[in-house]
Structures are given as structure tokens and as C-alpha cells.
Amino acid sequence: MTHNVKGFSKLSKEEKIDWITNTYFENPEEAKESILKYWNSDENLQKLHDEFIENTLTNFYLPYGVAPNFTINGKSYTIPMAIEESSVVAAASKAAKFWGERGGFKTSIINTEKIGQVHFLFHGNAEKITTFFNKIKPIFFDDTKEITKNMQKRGGGILNIELRDKTNEIPNYYQLHATFNTKDSMGANFINTCLEQFAKTLENQAQEHTDFTTDEKNIQIIMSILSNYVPNCLVRVEVSCPLSEISDDKNIDANEFAQKFATAVRIAEIEPYRAVTHNKGIMNGIDAVVLATGNDFRAVEAGIHAYASKSGQYSSLSHVKIENDIFTFWMEIPLALGTVGGLTSLHPLVKFSMELLGKPSAEELMQIVAAAGLAQNFAALRSLTTTGIQQGHMKMHLMNILNQHHATKEEKQKVLDYFKDTTVSHSLVVDYLEKIRS
Numbered sequence: 001m002t003h004n005v006k007g008f009s010k011l012s013k014e015e016k017i018d019w020i021t022n023t024y025f026e027n028p029e030e031a032k033e034s035i036l037k038y039w040n041s042d043e044n045l046q047k048l049h050d051e052f053i054e055n056t057l058t059n060f061y062l063p064y065g066v067a068p069n070f071t072i073n074g075k076s077y078t079i080p081m082a083i084e085e086s087s088v089v090a091a092a093s094k095a096a097k098f099w100g101e102r103g104g105f106k107t108s109i110i111n112t113e114k115i116g117q118v119h120f121l122f123h124g125n126a127e128k129i130t131t132f133f134n135k136i137k138p139i140f141f142d143d144t145k146e147i148t149k150n151m152q153k154r155g156g157g158i159l160n161i162e163l164r165d166k167t168n169e170i171p172n173y174y175q176l177h178a179t180f181n182t183k184d185s186m187g188a189n190f191i192n193t194c195l196e197q198f199a200k201t202l203e204n205q206a207q208e209h210t211d212f213t214t215d216e217k218n219i220q221i222i223m224s225i226l227s228n229y230v231p232n233c234l235v236r237v238e239v240s241c242p243l244s245e246i247s248d249d250k251n252i253d254a255n256e257f258a259q260k261f262a263t264a265v266r267i268a269e270i271e272p273y274r275a276v277t278h279n280k281g282i283m284n285g286i287d288a289v290v291l292a293t294g295n296d297f298r299a300v301e302a303g304i305h306a307y308a309s310k311s312g313q314y315s316s317l318s319h320v321k322i323e324n325d326i327f328t329f330w331m332e333i334p335l336a337l338g339t340v341g342g343l344t345s346l347h348p349l350v351k352f353s354m355e356l357l358g359k360p361s362a363e364e365l366m367q368i369v370a371a372a373g374l375a376q377n378f379a380a381l382r383s384l385t386t387t388g389i390q391q392g393h394m395k396m397h398l399m400n401i402l403n404q405h406h407a408t409k410e411e412k413q414k415v416l417d418y419f420k421d422t423t424v425s426h427s428l429v430v431d432y433l434e435k436i437r438s
Helices: 013-024 028-036 043-050 088-100 126-143 145-153 188-208 254-270 272-292 297-307 348-356 362-385 389-404 409-421 426-437
Strands: 064-072 075-082 106-109 114-121 157-165 173-181 220-227 234-242 318-323 326-334
Touching: 013 028, 064 088, 064 362, 075 088, 075 272, 075 348, 075 362, 088 272, 088 362, 106 362, 114 188, 126 145, 126 157, 126 173, 126 188, 145 157, 145 188, 173 188, 188 220, 234 362, 254 272, 254 318, 254 362, 272 297, 272 326, 272 348, 272 362, 297 326, 326 362, 389 409, 389 426, 409 426
Parallel strands: none
Antiparallel strands: 064 075, 106 234, 114 173, 114 220, 157 173, 234 326, 318 326
């Protein structure tokens, strides 16, 4: 059975909901109730959310929490995190407190360069296109003056444009490879607008170029688009302390723990199967803050995972060293973030997040996000190499299991008391709940 519909986008929101619920659900009224209960009672706020995307039916909620006690470059932060996974916020908070007592997170911006490309085909001599590009390069800057003037006032703009010959990979394929500084905006719209103008300039100038044959004048633009791979938009974050202070548990030997921790990181450096899960833990912290601050976590994810593969093999983003009885844990990651534009001035909770963080610049936000990622990684590795990941995670997951089985307040308390010193698993919780009820 097919459920095609014509003109869906032109229907009102109520009509869309009626069609969806009547077409796909056995109980349309119950389905409609699920949609309506997540509407915001403030009509203006709901209208704002409706207009973020197309074909909106309702809002999809994620928990919004905070991780306090972060010390970054001597400054105290409480970091907002939007995420659905149990134990992430608790783990980040615990790691933040641990390292706050040992000097905190040290961060620095290595570079803030972003990249965009015009991809095109040129059916002609490579030397001709190179000579032509060098001749017209200043015109690319001239033709984008109106686009870049406001960005230049803020200290940003186009940094450089180069021609790249990719004909060895694809016949006749070339790129205009451009670099940008977009200051406090993520800069996607700015970069893409510049690139589309570069493409027009390239086509127009080729038509007027006297050294080109008729075929060579017909440069074929394939596409003009920014890259989410930003290996030169880098932030470094590290923590360090004397080896003797790396354990705050008197039952865990500091030297043994440090060596075990370092080995765990080295395994992630050489073993892709482990590296993916290792880096996923880092992204638990990063994505949660990126989402809470209205940035594009898909772009961040794609760029960071590409960076983790830059050696030719997917590897750990974080690293560790133990030298002269000092334990140092660090990472360098690419982060293209914005604190102006996009959702930052529209979404009320994004504005709340920015104020909570002290209205950071894009560079400051890069450092905050990186610290959250390293904190999360430290917490996960500490659990893995000591008690195991499931003890803490399943304790946090316990409430989800109880809610799934509609436990009452009294039942929840009995289960929580019982599992205080007992290993948690889904089946054991369900068995004990049934025992109480029987």
C-alpha cells in the first residue's frame, strides 16, 4: 500500500496532522494527542519553532542539563548540555570537579581558518588555466567586496584563493580552494555566497579570455560549497597533574591507574574498532554543548571524524603522556562554531546557554566545547579501567527502566534501595519489580 500525498507542504499544520494520524495510525486520536501535548502553550514561541524547519508537526524534546565546576584557563563555567543519554552530564560534572582541583583545563586556539571550494571542469591545457587563474585572482576579491565588507569590519573575510589541479583523480577536474575567517559566526552562508560569486566570476572571465579556445571558454561549474572538514580551525585542550594525584580513590594505586589509562588511550590510537567508541565518548560531551548552543552538531561530527582519519587510519582524538612523574592528557580537534547568526539569536534556550557561558566569542566557545569533550573522555576511560562502564551507566539508566514499566513512587524507592549495592541489569530490575508487585 502506498501513502503518497500531493501538496502536503501547502496544507495547514492541523491538516498535516490529520492526514498523518488518519493514514498511519490505528488510533488517530491517541496519535494526535501525542503530537499536541508537546506543543508549547505560548503561541508565539510555538510559531517560532514551527518556522525553523518545514512540515512541522510538533516539538521533539531533549533534556537540557548543566555540568558545573568546570575551570577553563582559570575561569569558572557551568556548561549547558542537551542530550538524551544517561550518565553523560554526571560524568562530565565529576571529571570537571576532579580536574578543577588540579588546575583545571588549559585551552588554546591554534587556528580559525575555514574552507570552501568551487568544483569545476576545464577541458584544456593545465598551464593555460594556471596562467589564467593567476591573472584574474584579484578580480575574485573585487567581485566579492559587497559581500565581504561587513565581515571585514569585524576582522574577518577571505584569506586566500588557490587553484588546485585534481585531473589525476578525475579527468578535467579542478578546484578553487578558498580559505576564510568568519570571526564569531559559523559562516556557512557567508562562505557559500562568496563561493557562488567566485563561480560566476570564473565563468565570466573565461568567456572574455583571449587565450582560450571556444571549448576552453566553456568552464563547467559542478558546485560551489563550503567544506565541513576544517583541519586548520583547531583548538587544543589539556589537563595535567603530578602522577601521585591522578587517583582520588585510596583503593586505586595512582601509578597503576595512570599506566592502565595510558594503555587504554594507546589502544584507541592503533585500533579503529576501539577508536570509534572512544571518540564517540568524546562526542557525547561535544555534541551536547554544540546542540545546547544552537550550533550544527552534524557538521562538527563530520569534521572531527574526518580529522581522526587524517593519518590514513581512524584513530583516537585524545592522547596521554607520563613524563617526569607528570600525567598529561590532551587533544587537538577542529571545531567550526558560531555565537552570532543562525539559531543563536532566535532560540530562547540557545540565548540562555550563551548568557550562562558569559556570552562567549566563537573562539571561547571552541575552548569550552573542547573541555567538555575531554572531560567526558576522561570520565569514560576512568570508569572503563577501574569499575567498568556499566556500573555507573546502569545506575543512571535504572530510572529509565522503572519509567518504562510504569513504576509508582513507592516501587521506585524500593527498587533504588535494593540496587544501591547490587549490579543493575534490565532483566534483574524487571524481575525485582515483579516480585514487589506480586
